[in-house]
Amino acid sequence: MTLAAEIDKNGTSPEKLLAPVLSSFWDEPESWTLETYRRHDGYEGLRKALAMSPDDLIAYVKDSGLRGRGGAGFPTGMKWQFIPQGDGKPHYLVVNADESEPGTCKDIPLLFANPHSLIEGIVIACYAIRSSHAFIYLRGEVVPVLRRLHEAVREAYEAGYLGTDILGSGLDLELTVHAGAGAYICGEETALLDSLEGRRGQPRLRPPFPAVAGLYACPTVVNNVESIASVPAILNKGKDWFKSMxxxxxxxxxxxxxxxxxxxxxxxxxxxxxxxxxxxxxxxxxxxxxxxxxxxxxxxxxxxxxxxxxxxxxxxxxxxxxxxxxxxxxxxxxxETTCVVRAVTRWTEFYAHESCGKCTPCREGTYWLVQLLRDIEAGKGQMDDLDKLNDIADNINGKSFCALGDGAASPIFSSLKYFREEYEQHITGKGCPFDPARSTVWADEKDDKNAHRGVNA
CATH class of the missing domain: 3.10.20.600 (Ubiquitin-like (UB roll))
Known part of the structure; x- marks a missing residue:
């Protein structure tokens, strides 16, 4: 039964069904410190994990049903299970903290308020996949978060949760925090790996997949911040508790x-x-x-x-x-004060700006989508431009190296599906019928050229 059905059945207030776990003490003074984290059962999940064998730990996380929180929803335990064992190669865990899509704002607040949940999850995951070196790839512009994360890593080393012989288990783990240079494409896992290796961040052709040949051509797990940070609570409170939600x-x-x-x-x-x-x-x-x-x-x-x-x-x-x-x-x-055409144009400008240029469908397609959308928004479009938009988006969707192309096409398809009449109004009326000053999202015309940087109201 879904949560919505449960609420309808029992008449329960939705506020009572919130589940503050990762965010349960964000509002406490110095919530980011090791002392505060320990007061809230910090690193207890790690102790329980170290009492299990790595294979049993992977099976436990798999049985919990935890799915990746980075977008695709792939089962976390299954991703860990893909790492080959006994291959004689180093294994790596890479945490994708390059959160930068318009509107997405969960990993950065989590790292700022509760970084030790991620660090504990990293140690557990590394024990499971038999890794002795982990990386956090953080978006470089968020300097306050970077500083807080560095301090949390220092605290963890000092307390014996990182380094050699962690909690007497024999596990050795080095954790490296790497600040990216601000490329949205580096949120794609293989582009992130290329960036970590010192190359230009561009998606790799697959296969081989990261689980076989990832960072430095070695078996690698790439997980989202929230995915890894959720693991300690599952170990501490149990998989049945997790599955009850x-x-x-x-x-x-x-x-x-x-x-x-x-x-x-x-x-x-x-x-x-x-x-x-x-x-x-x-x-x-x-x-x-x-x-x-x-x-x-x-x-x-x-x-x-x-x-x-x-x-x-x-x-x-x-x-x-x-x-x-x-x-x-x-x-x-x-x-209702927001112009759909304007919103989709700003999003598409973002994707065109952030395209790495490696593959033709994305590089050329996003460019031409922007040209058409700008003309339509300015009242210079023609009716057949709507079919062109759909056709170009179709030539990008599913045909590019990575999901950036699919992401650029999605707003085009869905906005034409639900708001085609609004596009037509821009064409027949020779301009936008909406007053941008009434919307708080993009009210300032002078900021239009930087709109891809400020979608989140």
Whole structure:
């Protein structure tokens, strides 16, 4: 039974079904310190993990049903299981903290407020995959987070949670924090690995996959921050506790990023399967005097939804069945003052700007999408431009080296599906019918050239 169905059946207040685990003490003074983390059962999950064999630990995480929180939702334990054993090569764990998609804002707040949950999860994961060296690839612009993460790593080394013979287990682990140079493409796992190796960040052709030949051509696991940070609680409180939340195929708790035209934006930690309607009830709803027009369930790279989808369960199966993807659970909400054409144009400008240029469909396709969208927004478009948009997006989708191309195509397809009339109004009316000053998302015309940097309201 989904969370939404449970609420409808029992009449339970949605606030009571929030699941503050990773965010349970974010509001405490100095929540990021080792002392605070220990007060909240910090590193107890690690002690339990070290009492198990690596293979039993992998099986335990697999049985818990934990799915990757970075977007694809691939089972975490299964990814660990893919690492070959007895191959005589070093094994590596790489944590993808290069969070930079418009609207996505969960890993950075987590690292800023509770970095030790990630460090503990890293030690557990490295023990499971028999790795002695782990990396955190952090987006370099977030300097305050970088400093706090460095301090947390220092505390962990000093307390014996990192280094040699961790807690007397015989496990040796070195943890390296690497600051990236601000490329969205480096959020793609193989581009991230190339960047870590000192090369230009561009996606690799697969196979071989990272589990066989990843960092330095050795077996490598690449996991999202939230995926790894969720592991300690599973070990400490048990897999049955974890599976008691969420739905059957999407168990557990997760962080939802609510942004845009909402009264109280922020991170809401809840079991998978909650609905946007319930999250809006908790956050004060859409800003006063306005109504929801469209929203993204998983960031700008996922097909948009409308107010007809308020009751879609926000888990992998529910969102997929409704025609989109859960992605990073970045719920960007836009009211009726927002021009869909303008929003999609800004998103597409972002993807064109961040394309690495390696493959032709993405490099050329995103460029021409931007040209067409800008003309339509300015009232210079023609009706056949709408078919061109759809055709170009179709030539990008599924035909590029990585998912950036798919992400660029998604807003095109979904906006034409739900708001084709609005595109036509721009063409027949020779311009945008919306007043940008009424929207708080992109109200300042002088910032348009930098709009790809400020999508998150």
């Amino acid at each position: 969420g739905s059957e195929k999407s168990p557990g708790f997760t962080l939802y990023s609510l942004s845009g035209h909402v009264t109280s934006p922020g991170q809401y930690e809840a079991p998978l399967g909650i609905t946007l309607r319930q999250l809006l009830d908790m956050s004060g709803g859409i800003r006063e005097g306005h109504r929801l027009k469209f929203w993204t369930p998983g960031g700008s790279s996922t097909p948009m939804f409308t107010d007809e989808h308020l009751d879609v369960p926000l888990d992998y199966e529910g969102v997929g069945a409704a025609g989109s993807m859960l992605g990073t659970k970045a719920l960007q909400c836009f009211d």
